Amino acid sequence: MRQHNEAFWICSETFGSTGRTWTLRPVLKERIMGDPALSRRGFLAASAAAGLGVTALSGCGDDSDGGSSDGTTTIEWWNITTTQPAKNVWASLAKKFEAQNPKVKIKIVQLENDAYKSKMTALIASGKLPDIFHTWGGGVLKQQVDAGLVEDLTDRTKPWGDSLLSVAKEPYLLDDKVYGIPFDIGMIGFWYNKALFKQAGISEPPATWGAFLEAVSKLKSKNITPIALAGKEKWPGMYYWAYLAMRTAGAEALAKAYDDKDFTGTEFVQAGAHLKTLVDLQPFQKGFLNAAYSTPTGQAAAVGNSKAAMELMGQWAPVVQADSGKGLGDDLGFFPFPAVEGGKGAITEVFGGGGGHALRRGAPQAAVDFLKFFASEATDVELVKKTGVIPVVPGAESALTDPNIKLVQAQLKGATGFQLYLDQAYAPAVGQEVNDSVAALIAGSKSPEQVAQSITQAAKEEQ
DSSP: OOSOOOOOOOOSTTTTOOSOOOOOOOOOTTTOOOOSOOOHHHHHHHHHHTTOOGGGSOOOSOSSOOBOTTSOEEEEEEEOOOSTTHHHHHHHHHHHHHHHOTTEEEEEEEOOHHHHHHHHHHHHHHTOOOSEEEEOOHHHHHHHHHTTOBOOOTTTTTTGGGGSOHHHHGGGEETTEEOOEESOOEEOEEEEEHHHHHHTTOOSOOOBHHHHHHHHHHHHHTTOOOBOOOTTTSHHHHHHHHHHHHHHHOHHHHHHHHHHTOOOSHHHHHHHHHHHHHHHTOOBOTTGGGOOSSSTTSHHHHHHTTSSSEEEEOTTHHHHHHHHSOOOGGGEEEEOOOBOTTOSSOTTEEEEEOOEEEEBTTOOHHHHHHHHHHTSHHHHHHHHHHHOOOOSSGGGGGGOOOHHHHHHHHHHHTOSEEEEOHHHHSOHHHHHHHHHHHHHHHHTSSOHHHHHHHHHHHHHHOO
């Protein structure tokens, strides 16, 4: 799941630092024209400037092969799978791999999304990454690669890696080299409560922004909270601005704006204006600015417990709704982000991404073997059946039974454009500014024009 998918920045109480930490610029394949590769020394210098001491870091992913005196190799695997049933499924898969490989032990480190990113930032600064670690690809992975910290998997994963779904592999392809192996792919869209829609007199999901705003008003008129939002975590709010920018300006405009370091165009301001119109309707649950995503009182639980009619979230949403709340069963539905009247973007242009695994540079062969095991058809079928992921192995597609997940997959297959999460596609500082500025607009402290200006400034400051 994504829970997921923002740029790395130091935000935990452990490190006591907030705001935009990194100013190093990564480059996205075929999308972002960037600066020369960054060295590991550059990473260390940047982290020192941020006040992050290497002595504060826990040791992992050193240059050894993880071997012990009895010939056993220990692999450290960091992931963000903290919700059920996926947490137990992943642990059981590790045990299965160990059973098949008696001389290998998997040490699992499972961290909540934001905690994971904070700790990974610290490890990047130390120059030591886990043997296997979660990645969303894009600009953040590129930064790690440029620092010389990530293993080139191009040759080590042939031919099995080549057989995976092409769109799922794209975020991990950098300069035509493979630096990550996907285990999931999907898109952001609206998950909604069919029973609450019916109660409000909404006969079908809205296909246009105007119809969507009308649906929000109808829900409010029946004293139903239209939308749940995890305002505390910021990244869920970013989805609204990103999609509105895609619908008004078109998907390609987001890449061009980053290349040109200019988000002040009319369409981007319009995207903020459309979001402000929604915010002015007061569609979110009470206390949303302090709400988290996956906690018992957070965004997913509000939808899963029928306390709110909708959430804009990725393909993992049903699993988290059921883990954090009760889940909606047959009352749960899905629809793509509506088209904006007069906009240049099409409703078939999708925003999203997936999850993958990368290896630290110099990782032992056992880590590659685990990636192969995790990307096998048998494993993918188990993940599809038990955790609801969209398969990345073509042979596992037959295991799909959930009608909503099938609908997401159909949307992906019919997509005419695809945009990776902005806080992963862009340099970390720029992605974080998108999150921060959009959160400020939702909170009422920034105007649409100020959002566009702030993102532009962050892009210009990137070196």
